[in-house]
Amino acid sequence: MGRAFEYRKAAKMKRWAGMAKAFTKVGREINIAIREGGADPDYNPRLRLAINNAKAVNMPKANVDAAIKRATDKDTSNYEEVTFEGYGPHGIAVFVEATTDNNNRTVANIRHAFSKYGGSLGVNGSVDYMFERKGQFIVKAEDLAGKDLESLEFELIDVGLDSMEADEEEVIFYTSFEDFAAFGPAMERLGIKVSKAELVRIPSHTKKLSDSEVEDFLKLIDKLEEDDDVANVFHTMDESE
Template identity: 50%
Template sequence: MGRIFEVRKSTMFARWDRMAKQFTRIGKDIAIAVKAAGPDPENNPALRRCIVNAKAVNMPKDRVEAAIKRAMGKDKTDYEEVVYEGYAPHGIAIMVDTATDNTTRTVANVRTHFNKCGGSLGNSGSVAFMFNRVGEFKVKNAGQDLEELELELIDAGLEEIGEDSEGNIIIRAAFTEFGNMSKALEDKGLEVISSELKRIPANVVELSEEQAKEVLELVDRLEQDDDVQAVFHNLK
């Protein structure tokens, strides 16, 4: 009985830790969005995206509002978005999106993660050409006809449309069309569950289970870093 309790407690703490990291990352996204275009979601598509994503991870409304107020205050933290590129073991390309108030700390930490896992931090542009930056929207499937929806969204920059394993509609648009697609989905009254800017690899690399484990160890270390917002790779 004691062992079962320990396992459940460990799982619960891991879930809380993951939720805390999600809240922190969304808080940084809110700060960046408010700094760029103000605190009014009606006039700030990036902030609207943050609020939608906060809802998707069950971030309390009062925490979202507090993050917006903090971003407007005198003691606000100014975050800089910095992208790092490199290689994991076995030649797997890695891109790391960060939001930091101390780039010296962040680059040192990111380099340490790469080095400890047998990878190497590269220069800007060293692997970016292997990825396409897109806006990805997860939309609630309310029985829409995907073919009809595809035709309706082409003018908003649609590149791909499909369904995920849970039956939600996944829509991808070019990075430069993110705002247009967001508005088009709003205008159609579609329920957007989450929206993200992603880096999709043009080609993927298949490794053995043991080799993939080494790569994923680096990915996990990077994702646990407080300054890291997202990690992308071309491992199949």
């Protein structure tokens, strides 16, 4: 009984930590969006997406409003977007996106993670060419009930759709980097509810690892993703079964 209680407690703490991390990420997205395009979501597509992403992670409206208020406060530190490139153990390329108000801290933390877990931090451009930057829009399958996906695909091609993936739970729409900003409003006009939208980096090729090598590599990924400054981590490890 005691062991079961400790397990449930640990699982609950892990969920809370994950939720706090998601809220921090969205808060920084809001900060950057407002700095770039103002505090009115009607005229700032990036802010609309950030607010939508806040809903996707169940961030309370009060938290969203507080994040917007902080972002419009001139005395509040502004965050900047920074990237890091390098290799993890077993030759897997890693691309890290971060948002920070203290670049020295972030650089030190990222460098330490790579060094401790068998990787090496490289210079800008060292692995960037291995990834294609795309817009990703995720829609719950239930929110597309009654729609003909083939007809919808043809309709969305006219507004920038590159490709589409569907399973029983969700449909993922991909756009080019250049079409990302305009695609969200186009989905809104069609009455399609997007549960999450973000820019992703898709590897042009991947490398298969053994089970033990995967375990080594994931130690680095887990350490990077634990850092509050890290927004996204992309890599070239083959994740297929």
